[in-house]
Each structure stands twice: as C-alpha cells, then as structure tokens.
Amino acid sequence: MKAGSGICARLLPWFEQHGRHDLPWQDRSSSPRTAYRVWISEVMLQQTRVGTVIPYFERFTAALPDVRALADAPEDRVLALWSGMGYYRRARHLHAAARVCTARHDGELPRDFDALSALPGIGRSTAGAILALSRGERFPILDGNVKRVLARHHGVHGWPGKHAVERELWAIAEKETPHARVADYTQAIMDLGAIVCTRASPRCGECPLSPDCVAHREGLTALLPQRRPPRVLPQRRTVMLLLRDAHGHVLLQRRGPGGVWPGLWSLPEADDAEHARATAESFACLDEAEVEVLPPFLHVFTHYRLEAQPLLWHKVSARAAVADAPDLRWCARDELASLGLPAPVRKLLRAIDEVASQDDGPRRHRSDGCDAGSGDHPRIVRQAIA
Secondary structure (H helix, E strand, O other): OOOOOOOHHHHHHHHHHHOOOOOOOOOOOOOOOOHHHHHHHHHHHOOOOHHHHHHHHHHHHHHOOOHHHHHHOOHHHHHHHHOOOOOOHHHHHHHHHHHHHHHHOOOOOOOOHHHHHOOOOOOHHHHHHHHHHHHOOOOOOOOHHHHHHHHHHHOOOOOOOOHHHHHHHHHHHHHHOOOOOHHHHHHHHHHHHHHOOOOOOOOHHHOOOHHHOHHHHHOOOOOOOOOOOOOOOOEEEEEEEEEEEOOOOEEEEEOOOOOOOOOOEEOOEEOOHHHHHHHHHOOEEOOOOOOEEOOOEEEEOOOOEEEEEEEEEEEEEEOHHHHOOOOEEEEOHHHHHHOOOOHHHHHHHHHHHHHHHHOOOOOOEOHHHOOOOOOOOOOOOHHHEO
C-alpha cells in the first residue's frame, strides 16, 4: 500500500494541519527524536494521558538522557523519577530493558524488531512504534487510540481484549500502514484517536475518515469499540503505620518484588487495627505514645480497591534492629524526593508534615479531613484538627 492509498491519503493532510507537532519526544533543534526518547514516551503513554506524561518525560530524560544512563542508575533513582504516574512495573521494565541493552546491544536499543520486542515491557505495538517513529520503518501499531479509530472506521465488533478481535484489528493495522511517511502516519493515527475520535463525544464532523466510517454511518460510535465486560472489583483493607521519631523522621519499608508498588518505599502495614500496635512495636519503642487515627483513604488498582487506614504515633524511639534491616529506614522529610514512593503515601506524608509544622504535639483528625474516593489520595487540612 502506497502513501496515497487507504486512510493514509486523508489522514496525513489532516495531521499536517491539526496534529500534534510540539511534543517533547518529537524532533526539536535542542532534542532530536531518538529511539530512546520514543521508547520512554511510549511506555509512559501506555496508561497515562499526554498532559500528565510531558512533565514526567522531561524530568526523566533530563536526569537519564540515554540507555546507558538509565541502566547505570540505581533502582531507587528510577522509581523516584517515575513516582506519581503509577503502574510502577513500567519503570522497572524500563530499567531492566536498559540493562539488557547495555549487556547485549552495546548500550543501544536494538534495530531488529524481534530483539526489540523481546525486551522487558516492550511488546509488538511498542516495538513497532519505536521503529516507525524514530526510524521510519514500516511496522504497524495498535495502542488504545489506534484500536478505537480502526474499530470504528472498519466496524469491528467485540471487545479488543479478546484474541479474535485483536487479531482482526492487527490485520487492519497492517493493511492500512503505508510504505512511505510511516512516522507521520503513525503519529497521525494516534493523534486522531486522542483529539477527534475520542472515547466519549467524538467529533465526527472534524474527522477526515468520517465519509466511509462504519460506526459514523450506522450510529455506532458510542458502541464501538465494545467496552470490557463489567466486573466487580474486590475490596481489600490494610492498616498503614506512621511511626515518627522525635526528629520527625518516618519509618519506611521497601516493598517486595511482587504485589502492588513493587520495590517502592512505603509505610509498614498491619492486617487490621487489632494487630497494628504489636506490629508497630516490632519496629519502634512506643512507650506511652498514643495512637492517632487518621482518616482512611481509598486507592483503586486495576484488579482491586484498597482501603487504607493510617495510624500515627509521634516521638517513638527506633529499635536497634531496624538499622540492620536493608528493607527498613528512618527517613527525613528532605530525603523523600529521592525515593520512589507510591503517590498516595507521598501525599499522606506531605500532609502530615504540613500539619506538624503548624502545630506541635499530638493531634486528632476527624474523618472529614481526608478526601477518599476512586483515584483520590489523602488530604489532611489544618481545619480538620479538633
């Protein structure tokens, strides 16, 4: 298929006029588009919006400008730069892939598709995007935006997560990808999905593909692509232990490689309030310190909802055994920025510090001092102190 056939002939003129040409991973005089920068952007964009990604991308690539810098960085540094975007396995995969590149590919991303797609965290679509956008090689992509555009334009029914539907969409993507101007076409179809062919309220009147779009013609834009079948997320509960010593240092515990927030520094946890004090006492001498019950908060993961109940003890004394444990550390406020912390934990610690700076001694927080809900993080405000 040549550049002038299929949807490409209409998509490229639209892209030239309405597409995004100022993204930081695109060609600029100060920072030309490279396979590395495309790779970082594509991984960050997998489950995060462009507006959110841009400041993270600029900070990440300024600190770690190439594959070798990423491979040589300590994991804590990588996770700290990523902290706040969620889905931390993406960052761990980036780090692992960079180390494979250093060991096996002379510190560069491989040009071979099979070798590239075999790296941790790089699948078929991401590998195709890296080669298409950075090198102009003809490889189709199938990210969320492209799936939506192709499913609507070709009238593909069914949830794209099903193998049969995905195979059909890959066949269409392969057919529509041109042999010329591949980088422009790849960016154009992603932009069309992000700007015009949006999930809700698509602007079909502005779409260059609407004249022969099946979904537009048959009134199916609200139904295609078919959404994932609904499911009820299970809810889990945990108690987070906030142990602060007389200097305001907080005890942090590194999470294991499995489960949520793998490898990040977080707060120690107990299964329930009944066992919370005994667990806390295994880390610190509580003496006569009274527990302060902070407002609970809800955090939603892909597979379940987590309700966290923070409990706070002030002016505790560290136990000697903590100093010898590699997965435990007492952390000062100015050290937090250099560590990878889950976003809700980081926000909780900031809120505690803000309150502590205004008022010394034990405090009581009412439950209305914390915002809790899907995607919300804890917020403790001065007005909430009784």
